Amino acid sequence: MAYHTRSNSFPSRPHPIIQEVDDHLCRLRSSEATSTSSSSVSHKLSDLHDLHDCVDRLLQLPLTQQALAQEQHQKWANELLDGSIRLLDVCSVAKDALSQAKECIQDLQSIIRRRHGDESAVLTSEARKYLTSRKTVKKVLHKALENMKSTANRSTFSSVHKEEVTIVSKLRDVEAITVSVFESVLSFISGPKSRPSSWSLVSKIVQSKKVACELEANVNEFAEVDAALKSLKSAHNQLNNLESCIQDQEEGLESLFRQLIKTRVSLLNILNH
Incomplete structure (x- = not known):
């Protein structure tokens, strides 16, 4: 009599949620080549949030929890957990950079709205403050980009059957595309490199109605x-x-940050189960 044993590996047909993750990944990959305009970045962040929402649902599946809880797979689960904290750190850097820029911009707007002849020095000072802040932020963002690129692919999977790493490899793909989107976000905030400008030009913004300035062909809002x-x-x-x-x-970013925390909590629950 022939006995047929049931395989413990994942079924050949992917779970609908896995297919949904694939669809989100495909959509984000197709948008990688698009411009880094504000609308493009906002769209990518929205798609990324939807992807991580789908990932959280994937983590609730028994087959996912079983896979990550296996002793031979816990190394990968820990790597995913480490990756989640790196993504949260980068998201925090981007949020802080935007918050700092927004504060300086609001100060400038306030002074411009109530501008009088005797407030030239104040406006010049705020303009200098903004540009100095931008210089500092760019350094922080460039460092974050370098760190992100250097750690994104530092670990690899062991040689095992493909079916056994379907879930984990999919989560690693999610981490990789998230890093790519964050690169777009940080590049947008940093803006393209421009020629160094003299502080004398900044001091003249309150004395001249028009100062000649050269804009790059594909500038974003920060560069403008x-x-x-x-x-x-x-x-x-x-x-x-x-x-x-x-x-x-x-x-x-705030919406995505909350979703990343939710995903990290789900991973921790699986590992501590």
Whole structure:
């Protein structure tokens, strides 16, 4: 008599939630080549939130919890847990950078709105404060980008049957695409590299109605404000535009941050079960 043993590996047909994760990954990968405009970044953050919401549902599946709880797979689970804290750290860096920029922008807007002839020195001081803040933020963002790239692919899976790592490899794909989106976010906030400017131009923004400035072909809102501060006439409109963009990014990052925490808690619950 022939006996058939039931395989403990994952079924050949993926679970619907796994397929949903694949769909989200495909959508985000297809958007990687798009521009780093504010609308594009906001869209990526929204898609990334949906992906991590799907991941959290994937982590609630018994087959996922069984896979990650297995002793031979706990190393991978711990790596995913380490990755989750790195993603939260980068998300925090981006949130802090936006918050700092927003504060400086609101100070500038307030002074421009009530501008009088005797407030030239104050406006110049706030403009200098903003540009100095931008310089500091860029250094922080560049360091965060370098750290993220250096740690993103530092570990690999052992050689095992493909079916046994379906869930884990999918979660690693999620981590990789999340890193890619964060690179877009940090690059957007940092803005493209521009020629160094003299502080004398900053001091003249309150004395001249028009200062010649050279904008790059594909600037984003941050780069536009950096240049617009040399021309008071356009600075106010550009500041309003940038504040609106920052608001969208802050909301997207805050929502994503909460979802990343939720995912990390789910991973911790699995490992501590």
